[in-house]
Amino acid sequence: MKPEHLKYALSEVPRYTSYPTAAQFGELGEAQYLQWLGELPADQPLSLYVHIPFCHEMCWYCGCHTTIVAGYDRVGAYFKTLMREVELLAKALPHKASISHLHFGGGTPTILSPEHFGAFMEHVGAHFTFLPHADLAVEMDPRTLTPEMVETLASAGINRASLGVQDFSPHVQANIHRIQPFYIVDRSVKWLRAAGINAINFDLMYGLPYQKPVDVQRTVKRALSLEPYRIAMFGYAHVPWFKKHMQVISDDSLPDTLERYEEAQLAADLIKQYGYEEIGFDHYAKPNDAMSMAARDGSLKRNFQGYTVDEADIMLGLGASSIGQMPQGYVQNAPKLNDWRETVEAGRLTVMRGLAINEEDRFIRAAIEKVMTDLALDMQDHCQAYGRSPDALDGALPKLQQLQTDGLVMLQDRKLTVIEPQGRRFLRSIAACFDQYWTPSKSKHSKAV
Numbered sequence: 001m002k003p004e005h006l007k008y009a010l011s012e013v014p015r016y017t018s019y020p021t022a023a024q025f026g027e028l029g030e031a032q033y034l035q036w037l038g039e040l041p042a043d044q045p046l047s048l049y050v051h052i053p054f055c056h057e058m059c060w061y062c063g064c065h066t067t068i069v070a071g072y073d074r075v076g077a078y079f080k081t082l083m084r085e086v087e088l089l090a091k092a093l094p095h096k097a098s099i100s101h102l103h104f105g106g107g108t109p110t111i112l113s114p115e116h117f118g119a120f121m122e123h124v125g126a127h128f129t130f131l132p133h134a135d136l137a138v139e140m141d142p143r144t145l146t147p148e149m150v151e152t153l154a155s156a157g158i159n160r161a162s163l164g165v166q167d168f169s170p171h172v173q174a175n176i177h178r179i180q181p182f183y184i185v186d187r188s189v190k191w192l193r194a195a196g197i198n199a200i201n202f203d204l205m206y207g208l209p210y211q212k213p214v215d216v217q218r219t220v221k222r223a224l225s226l227e228p229y230r231i232a233m234f235g236y237a238h239v240p241w242f243k244k245h246m247q248v249i250s251d252d253s254l255p256d257t258l259e260r261y262e263e264a265q266l267a268a269d270l271i272k273q274y275g276y277e278e279i280g281f282d283h284y285a286k287p288n289d290a291m292s293m294a295a296r297d298g299s300l301k302r303n304f305q306g307y308t309v310d311e312a313d314i315m316l317g318l319g320a321s322s323i324g325q326m327p328q329g330y331v332q333n334a335p336k337l338n339d340w341r342e343t344v345e346a347g348r349l350t351v352m353r354g355l356a357i358n359e360e361d362r363f364i365r366a367a368i369e370k371v372m373t374d375l376a377l378d379m380q381d382h383c384q385a386y387g388r389s390p391d392a393l394d395g396a397l398p399k400l401q402q403l404q405t406d407g408l409v410m411l412q413d414r415k416l417t418v419i420e421p422q423g424r425r426f427l428r429s430i431a432a433c434f435d436q437y438w439t440p441s442k443s444k445h446s447k448a449v
């Protein structure tokens with residue numbers, strides 16, 4: 001990394017999985033949500049996000065919304081409430097909606113029993129209409145995946161699997177409390193493929209405790225030997241003030257900023273050498289994968305799951321803490337399990353927080369999304385497309401000019417282009433120039449690199 005880039009690497013910036021970001025959410029209740037649902041157009045397909053907030057063991061790096069459970073009682077109870085929530089949501093919609101994407105996230109969605117998972121999918125199918133080529137994706141933990149569950153997933157129509165891999169080095173695995181030898185991932189991939197689930201994604205991580213560039217290199221090579229369709233390479237976000245269990249990870253066990261940059265760039269170079277295309281700042285996909293194609297034709301999107309080919313404007317959330325994205329704004333279900341359960345059991349949707357968005361937010365959101373997905377933005381064209389004066393984005397210019405001086409972007413006649421490869425690593429900092437809410441001093445986000 002060049003010395004002039006260090007200040008960007010050290011700064012904390014949003015990941016822009018939404019704009020405005022969740023930091024701007026305030027109180028927003030069921031009445032508003034019901035009104036927004038009632039206004040949804042009948043002819044637009046929607047995406048569903050289902051959150052399963054349970055795992056059997058805590059990985060020390062985990063930043064996800066999850067609870068550790070020993071037996072199945074709490075998971076089984078959650079399943080029952082989730083079934084009820086599907087009915088409430090379907091009833092609140094003015095029509096039987098079509099589903100283009102369904103994503104199970106967690107926690108560990110495959111903690112559901114095969115019986116419950118199958119019943120849940122049938123229930124969703126009874127209340128909504130799955131479009132013929134709908135993307136039906138599940139995040140799964142290879143350590144606890146079973147052949148029986150894989151069979152159930154395939155029978156239920158699941159066609160995309162996202163496996164948590166992280167790092168294959170035994171010493172890194174010991175230091176993140178996640179022992180997962182290669183054979184466990186290998187066998188999961190084999191089971192999935194044998195069942196016809198070929199679209200397999202891996203989550204890998206850099207910046208983990210005691211992880212060295214050589215560990216990243218070894219992990220990437222071994223992961224690529226299994227030929228996943230897509231790879232997400234996440235930088236470990238160390239936020240011990242927010243996730244107390246991360247306090248087990250001492251600051252001095254973590255790679256410093258320079259090492260993090262080196263690890264991220266090393267992974268990028270290696271994955272590309274194997275023929276994958278680089279998508280945004282943390283994704284890679286085979287050239288014939290829908291995500292690579294979307295990145296090439298400019299249709300790639302970004303939503304709460306990160307980079308996506310999901311073009312639906314409407315994403316509705318099910319389960320505790322789920323976030324929904326609607327034309328009118330964002331909504332979030334009650335994060336606490338008890339609050340969520342009691343509300344749903346009382347026959348109400350649990351939205352408690354959210355944000356109505358205005359025209360200015362939409363205008364900025366689309367600009368930020370373009371930077372994050374296309375690595376370029378014709379600022380003047382963008383203003384014109386939104387009926388604004390050509391200088392409506394000029395407030396970003398002073399910051400962008402500094403980025404240009406530092407060699408991360410090129411600006412010509414209000415045409416912004418990210419300079420590769422270094423600009424890609426700082427994509428979030430580049431996008432932040434357009435953010436009307438973010439101030440560096442108040443930031444409690446993760447590090448830019």
Ligand SMILES: C[S@@+](CC[C@H](N)C(=O)[O-])C[C@H]1O[C@@H](n2cnc3c(N)ncnc32)[C@H](O)[C@@H]1O
Nearest residue numbers: 061062063106107139140141164203234236237
């Ligand atoms: C819900 S988990 C995936 C499914 C399953 N629970 C598992 O771990 O195998 C989502 C992914 O987020 C990533 N992740 C979790 N905590 C993170 C953190 N603090 N910083 C960056 N990425 C993180 C990991 O790569 C993880 O695989």
Ligand code: SF4
Nearest residue numbers: 055058059062064107
């Ligand atoms: S990384 Fe996955 S398995 Fe580990 S605690 Fe987080 S959600 Fe659970």
